[in-house]
Amino acid sequence: MSPLRPKAPRSREKRLDTLGAWLGTVSVASKEFAGDEIPQRIRTFAQSRNDDLLYALRILAGIRDSVTIIHGPRGCVASSLHHLAAGGNNTRWVVTNLDERDTIMGADGKLRKSVVAMYRRYHPSVVFIVGNPVIAINNDDIQSVVEELNEELELPIVPVYVTGFSSQNAVSGYDTALHSLMKYLAGETSAxxxxEFLNLLSVxxxxxxxxxxxHLLEELGITLNVIPDDSTIDLFRxxxxxRASIPLCPDASEYLGAILQQKYGVPLIDVTRPVGFGGTGRWLRSIATFLGKEDAAEELHRRKAVETxxxxxxxxxxxxxVYISLSSANAFSVLGLVEELGGEVAGLTITHLDRLHIRHLEELVARNPSLQIHVSDGQAFEEISILRTHSPDLYIGDSTHVGQVARLGxxxxxxxxxxLVGYSGVVRVARRIKTALANGSYGDSLAKVNSPYQDAWFRRSHNWHIKQEVK
Amino acid sequence: MAHHLEGSRNSCALHGALQLFEAIDGVVPVIHSTSGCGVQHYLGVTRMSGGNDPFGSPPVSSSNIGQKHVVFGGGSRLREQLKNTVKVVQADLYAIVTGCSTEMVGDDIAAMAREGRDQNWPVIYTNTPGFSGDVHHGYHLAVKALIEQLPDIWKERDKVPSGLVNIWGIIPNQDPFWRGNLQELGRLLEGIGLVPNLLLGSEQSVASWQQIPGAVLNLVLSHWGELPARLLADRYATPSITLDSLPIGTAISTLLRRLTELLKLDTIRTEAFISREESRLNFQFARLADIYFHAGFQREFVLVGESAQVVAIGEFLGKSLGLLPRTLIITDNPPDSVHQSLITRLASIVPGYDTEVIFSEDRTDITEFIRASAAQLVLGSSLEREVSEESGVPFFALSFPLADRIVLERSYAGYRGATTLLEDIGTAILAFNRDCHLC
Structure with missing residues (x-):
């Protein structure tokens, strides 16, 4: 059966044993992932975190000449303002604005009207219909609207069946969006x-x-087809x-690379993320080996590394x-960068941990087996507690709670x-680090504001509230 | 039946309730919903109004229900989350708010709040599914929960100062200048001898909300403040004054005089205060004059914002600054019953001049109205920047969402807010003129 046959892919938990809550050393993590059974962990206290809907929207924001209709209540489209503000936004954001009655009676009529109205208004090259908790619970019939209007309007209409609750890991939302993009836009058969060109998977x-x-790949004389970021729908076909696919982030694009390989016979080049001197060099070398351009890659790396x-x-x-708190692939690669720059990594917080990371765990076990890994997305209270015990000299993060961290001074x-990618990324990150270390006076000002957390919380273990899930 | 929306700026009831609770020191909302609701609020509301709330980050407690809870119910998850929130997060009051998913599943939130209260935890609740309405509805739900449930938690009341006035209808973040506006209003009320109960913002805590019943007056500053005033009239027979907005510039003197008369304050003190404030503002008007004429400040403008902002800013620019309100676009969906009175009021800002008043929250419709207006100045949210640039007219962002401004204590209200608004709009026009010379 084609892997694209179902409405949505299986969650990362089911495919890759992905954990969203965990705390321990890399050696314990490595042992756990050596086994077959990895029990899921749940939190008995939690803070808001990303969900598959939010991650799917990140991808759809990048598809040119598109309309994204969130078939749900009005709040589910709130984050579109963030995409509009951040720039690089290619889509038009619409919400069907379901009210209470719609949640009882269903609202496929409303959806149909919205699609037609947006088609008439913009004549986009594609319309995305995005699910959410309300639609998932109600089981609204999106599929028949897609099929009817696809024929009637002669327009690709792509349903993205995210739910907001079926996976604990937001990264599953990348998979769901990419599943739909390939299913509806890439065609049934392989080419x-x-x-001669290669796919650059930029998610x-x-x-x-x-x-x-x-730029780096073009210097090696490689012609690229970039998907899905800033792409048009033709590029999926x-x-x-x-000739092959190159992941820019092996974690975010894992599902896309696998589908291209399994269903369409496009080989996936096995790489790690191009961050830091070594990381970027390794990335270029892996690609060059596949193409037989080793010498050119070696020369490019040497030249760029010297310049950097x-x-x-x-x-x-x-x-x-240095304490690092980033999405998983970024965290492992920034760890390499920090060590190249002579720093010591005091601990890691990563958004999720799964079988894709076994290679990193094994490398770390060999180097630094007692390094602590904390798995969490958005759980500021856990990080604050951990950081109070570690008291690092520097925090590198991308979370929504960096302001809380800065209050610790x-x-x-x-x-x-x-x-942060590539050689220019090294320089950019280093410059930021340099300025952050040079003047901590803003941190001192922030430290005068009270913490929202109870002292009692800081006296307990960092993970007393994380339990094994009872099936 | 609600219609689909493009580029919506009114978010949902859950987010409106979160905005209110987060604006009160010591109140911690506990979200019972899927994990993304709090992040949507953070990305789409908190970070779009000029500055975060002091915690930074999304709300600090969220039950993040999963598949299991959707199938079997999420009540037990909420029980666990509430119990542990009390252990982890400091608060004077915990406020349970819900999302669409847990409402559809049918979790009994009232029972969970009751259980919490039986443990002597200060807990209130309100059902705030996004499908029930927008941020303004959420403001109503949260205010109602506080008014109705706080007296059950704290039976004893502190002594309330005399001359206390409760302020209603200013919605945190949805009016990006809410903090500064409340502070300026507080200063003005103090200036005529009243004690403002601002309820939201700096130093406003649960204690401020406990004083509500002892106030001499509810001052309502937008249509959205009418509901709390009505609830309080029923419960405590508190009288109220209702305005469409918090006035800017000399228009505020009407309010100050009305309060003085109604509450039998010291007329001499009020008049002295008004005269001092007005002469300072008039002085600033005079200082602006040369540049005003040379740079061509007098233009037709479009203004896009919440009804209270449109009334206050539209009237100030039209009645005191000589600008011409071409098209006024109201985005906060006030009920049909108030449309006519708003239209009548706004259409007559400049007698004899034709002002168009529009109600819409759809970005594309708004963009079309701006294009059609051919106005020479656009005042609106960051969503209107693109069409202004395309039309080649100066633009100034002053309503929600604000993607590229920092607003911490800035105010566009009262006398001081009038000066600030002159500075800001004037600066935008000068910057535009300079760029025009370059191109």
């Missing part, structure tokens, strides 16, 4: 003839990160004719204890809107 990346990766080292000058993190570098 009759493979072409919800900072535009500058995507461009840096493109084109993607199945590529010159720009860094005497900058070093020697003697600086720890210098903070936020990567939320800072591009």
């Amino acid at each position: 009759a003839e493979k072409k 919800a990346e900072h535009p500058q990160d995507r461009k840096e990766a493109q 084109l993607a199945v004719a590529a 080292a010159r720009q860094l000058g005497s900058f070093s993190l020697k003697g600086v204890k 720890i210098p903070v570098v936020s990567l939320e809107s800072l591009a």
